[in-house]
Amino acid sequence: MGKLTEIFNNYPDLSRDNLIPILQDIQDKDGFLSKESIVEVGSHLRMPSSKIYGVATFYNQFKFQPNGKYHIQICRGTACHVLGSASVLSELEKQLKIKAGQTTRDQLFSLEIVACIGACGLAPVISINGEFYANVDEIKLSNILSECRKNKEEKL
Amino acid sequence: MEIPTDIETLYQFPTENSRSWESVLNFTDYPYFKNQKRFVLQNCGILNPVSIAEYIAFGGYSSYLKTIKSNKPNEVCEMVEESGLRGRGGGGFTTGTKWKFAHNTEADQKYLICNADEGDPGAFMDRAVIEGDPHRLLEGMMLAAYAIGASKSYVYIRAEYPLAIKRLKIAIEQAKKYGLIGENIFGSEIDFEIKVKVGAGAFVCGEETALINSIEGKRGMPKPRPPFPAVKGLFGKPTIINNVETLSCLREIIPTGVEEFKAIGTERSKGTKVFALSGKVNLTGLVEVPMGTTIREVIFDIAGGIPNNKKFKSVQIGGPSGGCITEENLDIEVDYDSLISIGAMMGSGGLVVMDEDTCMVDVAKFFMDFIQRESCGKCIPCREGTRRMLEILEDITHKPVTSSENEALERFKGVTQLEKLGKVIKETSLCGLGQTAPNPVLSTIKWFREEYEEHIFDRKCRANVCTELRTFTIDVDNCTGCTVCAKKCPTDAIIGSRKTPHFIVEDKCISCGTCYDVCKFNSIVIS
Numbered sequence: 001m002g003k004l005t006e007i008f009n010n011y012p013d014l015s016r017d018n019l020i021p022i023l024q025d026i027q028d029k030d031g032f033l034s035k036e037s038i039v040e041v042g043s044h045l046r047m048p049s050s051k052i053y054g055v056a057t058f059y060n061q062f063k064f065q066p067n068g069k070y071h072i073q074i075c076r077g078t079a080c081h082v083l084g085s086a087s088v089l090s091e092l093e094k095q096l097k098i099k100a101g102q103t104t105r106d107q108l109f110s111l112e113i114v115a116c117i118g119a120c121g122l123a124p125v126i127s128i129n130g131e132f133y134a135n136v137d138e139i140k141l142s143n144i145l146s147e148c149r150k151n152k153e154e155k156l
Numbered sequence: 157m158e159i160p161t162d163i164e165t166l167y168q169f170p171t172e173n174s175r176s177w178e179s180v181l182n183f184t185d186y187p188y189f190k191n192q193k194r195f196v197l198q199n200c201g202i203l204n205p206v207s208i209a210e211y212i213a214f215g216g217y218s219s220y221l222k223t224i225k226s227n228k229p230n231e232v233c234e235m236v237e238e239s240g241l242r243g244r245g246g247g248g249f250t251t252g253t254k255w256k257f258a259h260n261t262e263a264d265q266k267y268l269i270c271n272a273d274e275g276d277p278g279a280f281m282d283r284a285v286i287e288g289d290p291h292r293l294l295e296g297m298m299l300a301a302y303a304i305g306a307s308k309s310y311v312y313i314r315a316e317y318p319l320a321i322k323r324l325k326i327a328i329e330q331a332k333k334y335g336l337i338g339e340n341i342f343g344s345e346i347d348f349e350i351k352v353k354v355g356a357g358a359f360v361c362g363e364e365t366a367l368i369n370s371i372e373g374k375r376g377m378p379k380p381r382p383p384f385p386a387v388k389g390l391f392g393k394p395t396i397i398n399n400v401e402t403l404s405c406l407r408e409i410i411p412t413g414v415e416e417f418k419a420i421g422t423e424r425s426k427g428t429k430v431f432a433l434s435g436k437v438n439l440t441g442l443v444e445v446p447m448g449t450t451i452r453e454v455i456f457d458i459a460g461g462i463p464n465n466k467k468f469k470s471v472q473i474g475g476p477s478g479g480c481i482t483e484e485n486l487d488i489e490v491d492y493d494s495l496i497s498i499g500a501m502m503g504s505g506g507l508v509v510m511d512e513d514t515c516m517v518d519v520a521k522f523f524m525d526f527i528q529r530e531s532c533g534k535c536i537p538c539r540e541g542t543r544r545m546l547e548i549l550e551d552i553t554h555k556p557v558t559s560s561e562n563e564a565l566e567r568f569k570g571v572t573q574l575e576k577l578g579k580v581i582k583e584t585s586l587c588g589l590g591q592t593a594p595n596p597v598l599s600t601i602k603w604f605r606e607e608y609e610e611h612i613f614d615r616k617c618r619a620n621v622c623t624e625l626r627t628f629t630i631d632v633d634n635c636t637g638c639t640v641c642a643k644k645c646p647t648d649a650i651i652g653s654r655k656t657p658h659f660i661v662e663d664k665c666i667s668c669g670t671c672y673d674v675c676k677f678n679s680i681v682i683s
Contacts, residue, residue, distance in 0.1 A: 019373035020356055024315070058375040058532075059356035061315055077277030078472060078508045079434035081522050115359060115526065116277035117316050120434035120506070121441050130318060 004040050014045055023056055032063040060114075068103045068110035070148045072096075073127045077116030084137075085124040089113070091138050092126075095145055108152060109145075188439055191458045193420070195428040196281075196404045197444050200288030205323050208330040211291040217336060219407040220298045224344045227411055232303035233259050236406070239414045240426035245271055245362070245399030246477065246503045247588070248425070248492035257386035258304040258394045267395040268301045268309035270403055271367060275314065275359040276475030277526065278506030281430040282400035284442050286313070286320040289404070290327035296403030298336065298348060299410050304396050307347040312367055314355045325352060359476075359530035363587045364389075364397045366532065377532045378587035399504070401430060421447035425491030429502070435471075435509040438463050452486040455509060466511040470603065474503025476523045476530075477592030479599030480516070499599045501592065515621035516604040517611050521549040523596035531589065538590030541581040545597060548574055552611050553622040555666060567612045575601060624667045626682050632657040634679030641671035641680070 007025045011018040019041070026037050033056055042049035056062040074089055093099055096109050103110040119125045122134035126144075133144055170182045183189055194200075203210045211217070223232060237252025258266060270293065274282040286293060293311075301309050313321055328350050331337045339347045353371050360366045361376040368390050370376040389395025405427060409417045421427050425447040431454060434440045438460035445454060451471060455461065462468050470480040479500035481488075488494050492502050510519065528542040548570040578594030585591045601608060610616055617625045630641075630650075635657040642650040642658060649665040652658030660671070672680040 016373040017371060020370065021354070024354060024356065055373070055375055058377075059358050061355075061357035076526075078475065078506070078519075078522070079278050079440075081277075082435045082508055082510055082514055082519070114316065114357075115275060115530070116279075118274065118280035118283045118314075120278050120280055120432060120508075123434060123440075 004037060004044070008044050016045065016047070019045060019047070019052065019055060020059075023052075023062060027062060030066075032066045034064075065103065066107075067112075068108050069152065070109050070128050071112065072109060073112050073114045073117065074100070075115075075117045075119070075123070075125045075127070076113050077120060077123070079120035079123040080116075080125060083123045087138070088124050088126070088136050088141065091141055095142065109148070187460070188441075188443075188458055191453065192444050193428050193446050194444050195408060195420075196285060196292070196401055196430055197288070197442060199292060200284055200442075203289060205288050205290055206326050208291060208327070208334060211289075212334075216291055216407075217295055219410055220295050220302075220336070221342065223299060223411045224302055224341070224346060229303050229305055230259060232299065232410055235410055235414050236303070239409045239417045240421075240424075241402065241405055241409060241417070242425060242492060243399055244401035244405075244429065244504070246474070246501070248502060251398065251402055254386055255300070255304050255396060257384065258306075258396045261387050261394040263394050265308065265391075265393045266304055266306040267390045267393055268297060268304060268306040269367065269371070269390065269395060269397045270297055270309065270311040270400060271362065271364075271397050272311055272313040272317075272320070272400045273355045273362045273367060274317075274400075274504060275362045275530075276477075276504045276506050278434055278472070278475050278508045279432045279504040281432050281442055281505060283317050283320050284430075285400055285404050286317070286324055290320075290323050291331070292404050292407060293324075293400055294327055294331055294336075294350070296406040297350065299406045300396065300398060300403055301348055302346065304394075306396070308349050308351070310351050310353050310371055310390075312353045312355055312361070312371060315357060321352065321354060328352070358532070359526075360532045360587070360589050363589055366587065367397065368395065375532070377534045378589075380586060401504075422489060422491045422494075424493055429490075429505055432504075432506045433459050433509065434507070436462055436466065436511040436514070437509040447491045448489040450487050451481055451490060451507070454507065455486075459509075462509065462511050466513065469510045469512050469514055470516065472508040472510065472519065472596070473506070474501040474595075475506050476527050477501055477588070477595055478503045478506075479595050480603055482603045499595070499602055501595065513619050513621070515617050515619040516600045516607050517549065517553055517617070518619075518621045520597045520600040521546065521553060524549055524593075527589070527593045531593075535584075535586040535590060537581045537584040538586070538593060541577050542590075542593050545574055545577055545581075545594065548577075549597070552608065553617070553624060555624050564613055568609075571601065571608055571612065574598075623669060626667045626669070627662065628660050628665060628667065628669075628671060629681050629683065630658050630660055631679045631681050634677050636677055636679075638676070640674050640676070644670050644674045646670065 011022055022041055027033055038052050039049045042052050076085055096104055098104055098111055100111050100113045117127060119132055124136050126133050126136050168177055168180050168182055233252055233255045241251045242248045243251055272282050297309055337348055337350055355361055358376045361370045363378050364385050365379040366376040385395045387394055417427050428444050428446050430442055430444045433443055443454055443458050470482045472480055481500055485498050495502050524542060524546040528546050531538045531542055533539045551570055552567055574597055578598045581594050582591055615625055637655040639654055647664050647666055649661045650658050
């Protein structure tokens with residue numbers, strides 16, 4: 001019995017259309033898909049784990065490394081692009097000293113580019129752990145980041 | 157109309173009993189709303205989205221119950237075909253005709269899928285409908301499922317819309333409690349079931365066959381058609397896939413609104429269309445207007461024009477599969493066919509407004525970058541072709557900034573190649589993504605050829621967006637020789653000794669702008 005039994009119990013029939021929801025649930029729980037969990041899903045659904053890995057890598061949503069404590073998503077949709085999200089991105093990369101898709105060494109921040117989060121009226125937009133920040137510019141960005149850093153220190 | 161600016165209240169809702177406040181406009185007199193015809197969005201922001209009781213009090217679910225009591229499924233298909241409703245997701249296929257295919261196919265199980273995978277960057281109307289009026293979508297789905305004879309249905313919704321997913325799930329639970337979803341609905345022997353499938357972030361899954369693959373738990377890659385999903389779709393059964401906005405129109409059409417719906421719009425495109433306005437425009441948000449309204453009315457009369465007295469340049473419609481509408485085409489009546497005639501496309505209706513500070517080559521590059529990342533990789537024209545197109549565009553906007561004639565010629569050849577490549581990709585790709593992928597590039601070349609030529613021959617970007625085309629020089633009079641720029645320069649392109657004016661070696665300079673940022677004496681000049 002693996003640690004994913006609880007999730008598997010929600011999907012009693014072993015049909016393949018449950019694969020993506022199961023992977024999503026695992027990611028919700030762990031924050032990412034580990035090698036072990038993919039193998040376990042494979043033996044549960046009676047599918048080769050290579051197939052599962054193939055599906056998981058196709059979709060942008062699935063991660064194979066854990067995210068930072070603050071997961072920053074930067075919208076690179078058309079409206080955000082026209083209003084300068086490229087410079088917001090380079091500023092973020094500069095301040096966090098990571099590239100998009102990476103996590104900082106202290107595991108505090110991770111940065112991800114998303115295609116569009118559907119908040120084009122508020123462009124340029126970033127979202128930190130699901131919370132939206134509108135009309136972001138360089139100054140706003142430093143304030144947001146230092147706020148995150150401060151919150152972290154308070155908790156320790 | 158003059159908008160009072162000295163008060164904090166924006167507008168008020170007129171009611172029969174209350175006296176209006178002085179000098180505050182009624183909501184319906186406000187220019188943003190006055191020129192709209194809210195049809196799909198009529199309840200958004202007015203009804204409580206998590207209350208089925210409010211929706212029913214405003215006449216909700218009456219269309220569905222009336223229909224299943226008094227109309228046969230084929231009559232419903234007829235009605236929708238008669239109304240002229242066309243798919244709002246992009247293609248613009250007549251909804252009633254599509255339904256008839258599925259209706260006339262014999263099968264033990266049929267499926268209805270609501271496509272809420274709104275991947276187009278710049279479009280957010282589906283999200284607004286689901287977040288603001290989820291029951292309207294459910295009622296539309298019930299009507300559609302009844303017409304085609306589907307007892308099971310799916311909503312395929314993007315993971316990027318958590319609030320919409322939450323509200324949709326609440327709405328489904330409420331409808332189940334009221335007996336609107338389940339078995340033998342109100343004694344009619346109709347069964348109906350809705351499942352929510354959360355997408356996993358792939359733009360191509362907005363394509364019908366890719367979406368079906370994704371629901372089946374496979375990689376979201378399109379399949380060749382025929383067989384069309386209406387005949388052989390999800391799990392090999394007849395499947396109808398409709399967009400959120402299409403389904404949300406239905407309760408106004410069936411069973412008694414056909415004539416009313418037909419009266420709105422142009423000859424071949426009926427009803428209203430929701431546009432998502434964003435970019436460089438004063439009021440951003442959702443605007444619902446009858447088909448046939450001009451883009452000029454939408455941008456200047458409803459949304460208040462361009463901010464900061466800038467000049468309008470173009471508006472991008474239809475996201476990565478659409479094209480540009482320029483000043484000269486602003487007055488055409490917008491419908492599915494008129495847009496195609498000018499090389500654009502309705503798409504899902506995202507309007508991104510651009511002013512003189514936007515570089516069209518950069519916009520084309522942006523879309524190509526998006527498409528080549530999102531291409532599923534199944535067929536070669538799309539996978540390789542879009543990549544090559546992106547490379548050519550990068551070549552145009554990147555260094556070296558030399559004026560050697562040979563290089564300029566190479567870049568110019570690139571543009572003719574872009575046109576050729578675009579044509580091949582359009583003709584040979586398997587699915588809608590590839591077939592429309594070159595549109596943003598072809599449309600910008602068509603309308604803004606002079607900007608491309610400026611990038612190629614003059615090596616300059618008139619909007620100052622393509623940063624690599626800037627050249628930096630040092631103003632000798634201002635430079636104090638503090639050496640800060642030379643120390644910070646990532647490529648050691650700045651030379652000069654202490655306390656004497658410095659000099660930038662153009663061949664080494666990558667135009668990153670670091671020297672401009674660090675200079676305290678404003679002696680770096682950008683041209």
